[in-house]
Amino acid sequence: MQGFSERLARERDAVVDIDTGVDITWLLxxxxxxxxxxxxxxxxxxxxxxxxxxxxxxxxHDLAATVMEDAYLAIWNSAGEFxxxxxxxxxxxxxxxxxxxxxxxxxxxxxxxxxxxVEENEGPGAxxxxxxxxxxxRLLTCIxxxxxxxxxxxxxxxxxxxxxxxxxxxLDMPADLLKDAxxxxxIEVEECLKT
Amino acid sequence: MPEDVIDAPDTDVLAGEYVLGTLDPEERAxxxxxxxxxxxxxxxxxxxxxxxxxxxxxxxxxxxxxxxWPRIKARLPExxxxxxxxxxxxEFNLELEPEPEPEPEPEPEPxxxxxxxxxxPSPFEPTATPEPASGPADAPATPSAEHVAENGxxxxxxxxxxxxxxxxxxxxxxxxxAKPAPPEAPVAEAPVKPPATAxxxxxxxxxxxxxxxxxxxEIAQKLRSVRRHLAGWRVLAAVMALALVALxxxxxxxxxxPERVPPMLRPVxxxxxxxxxxxxxALPRRPLPPESQFEE
Numbered sequence: 328m329q330g331f332s333e334r335l336a337r338e339r340d341a342v343v344d345i346d347t348g349v350d351i352t353w354l355l356x357x358x359x360x361x362x363x364x365x366x367x368x369x370x371x372x373x374x375x376x377x378x379x380x381x382x383x384x385x386x387x388h389d390l391a392a393t394v395m396e397d398a399y400l401a402i403w404n405s406a407g408e409f410x411x412x413x414x415x416x417x418x419x420x421x422x423x424x425x426x427x428x429x430x431x432x433x434x435x436x437x438x439x440x441x442x443x444x445v446e447e448n449e450g451p452g453a454x455x456x457x458x459x460x461x462x463x464x465r466l467l468t469c470i471x472x473x474x475x476x477x478x479x480x481x482x483x484x485x486x487x488x489x490x491x492x493x494x495x496x497x498l499d500m501p502a503d504l505l506k507d508a509x510x511x512x513x514i515e516v517e518e519c520l521k522t
Numbered sequence: 523m524p525e526d527v528i529d530a531p532d533t534d535v536l537a538g539e540y541v542l543g544t545l546d547p548e549e550r551a552x553x554x555x556x557x558x559x560x561x562x563x564x565x566x567x568x569x570x571x572x573x574x575x576x577x578x579x580x581x582x583x584x585x586x587x588x589x590x591w592p593r594i595k596a597r598l599p600e601x602x603x604x605x606x607x608x609x610x611x612x613e614f615n616l617e618l619e620p621e622p623e624p625e626p627e628p629e630p631e632p633x634x635x636x637x638x639x640x641x642x643p644s645p646f647e648p649t650a651t652p653e654p655a656s657g658p659a660d661a662p663a664t665p666s667a668e669h670v671a672e673n674g675x676x677x678x679x680x681x682x683x684x685x686x687x688x689x690x691x692x693x694x695x696x697x698x699x700a701k702p703a704p705p706e707a708p709v710a711e712a713p714v715k716p717p718a719t720a721x722x723x724x725x726x727x728x729x730x731x732x733x734x735x736x737x738x739x740e741i742a743q744k745l746r747s748v749r750r751h752l753a754g755w756r757v758l759a760a761v762m763a764l765a766l767v768a769l770x771x772x773x774x775x776x777x778x779x780p781e782r783v784p785p786m787l788r789p790v791x792x793x794x795x796x797x798x799x800x801x802x803x804a805l806p807r808r809p810l811p812p813e814s815q816f817e818e
Contacts, residue, residue, distance in 0.1 A: 356738040365602050375583035392590050399594045418575035429543040446627050463576035488543025513538040
């Protein structure tokens, strides 16, 4: 009996796993038709991911909440422009949220207000192998070809959206050297992804 | 806009840095202006967003505060009537019907239809009490949220088959990076000259308005038919499970609390209902266990 219920739970998880990506695309399509119920479910399914991304960039809960508001309104307003042939729905939503979060983090600078959330680990989390997409595999392969320092620089830049100035402090690298390294890394990754 | 001054690879890098988020405020504002002024640059930004987009898979989800959604909802426009499933009554119906219903009120009906389509009846939810008919509207929201949480958990606890990034060690001070330059060198030249008029840092999204909606609708329709099939099977499974539970419950009550069974559901009554006659007196006594014959 125990074994059976365990298997049942596993099968349910598997079904949900396969479903989710599709679900988000579908919910986004429904939202683009003005379906607010679908939009609420879209929020429920994606808000934790977007909040994780945004909070890493603005590093304050109050700012992150504001960004979330603006991001979901932008998603609502431009849902019809999402093209499922080009990227996953979640990646598209994350890109919108990141853009707004970076704008806010550049505006606010080191302002007063809530203390920053201290991130003990600024690096990326690990990905379970089954969640690895082909696109991510390719990207990681290309990033992996860079020198270790540059890998770290690129990923730190992406996850924390630090300005070059902040990066040069964090990585203890002179600003002009960092600028050059960033530029070369981007070009190398681009070349690698094109082949 | 000094587009002609900027050569191609530079705008490529600028777009990449814009997406990465490494530009300082002035550069970022300039990039914003370029996005709205230069379609080619906007396209490059899109390409970089697509290239780096999958990295979000490595970010651990964090649940936002509960008051975020209400604030979003408050800023959404008033729900408009759904255009898609407009129900038009055939003409002959109007003649047959005693009440003609002059105002069909398109708003509520299609809304409900949509809700029904969205519904994912999931009899296998562990917490769900076996009442598939109840609470159709709010049920599906939870599983997806749960799922996101589960994803997060999966990402947190790295199992054996976890892919780590090639190298994410804390910066082991590697002497490879020489530091010849004067360390105080200020961040001097920006790839793009900030325009004379101080640009308002407005987020501007002007993606190409093109085919996507048609493709999405097509996918959505296919999905809907698949989903309808699935829903049918799930309902069937739920009903069967319900019947099974009821039967098991009845048998259990017969066995463990026979005096509590309402007279209508007693085995004898049921058998009589099925046309089998039983004399009530003889049945309940069981034959003695065989070993008792050898006692004394």
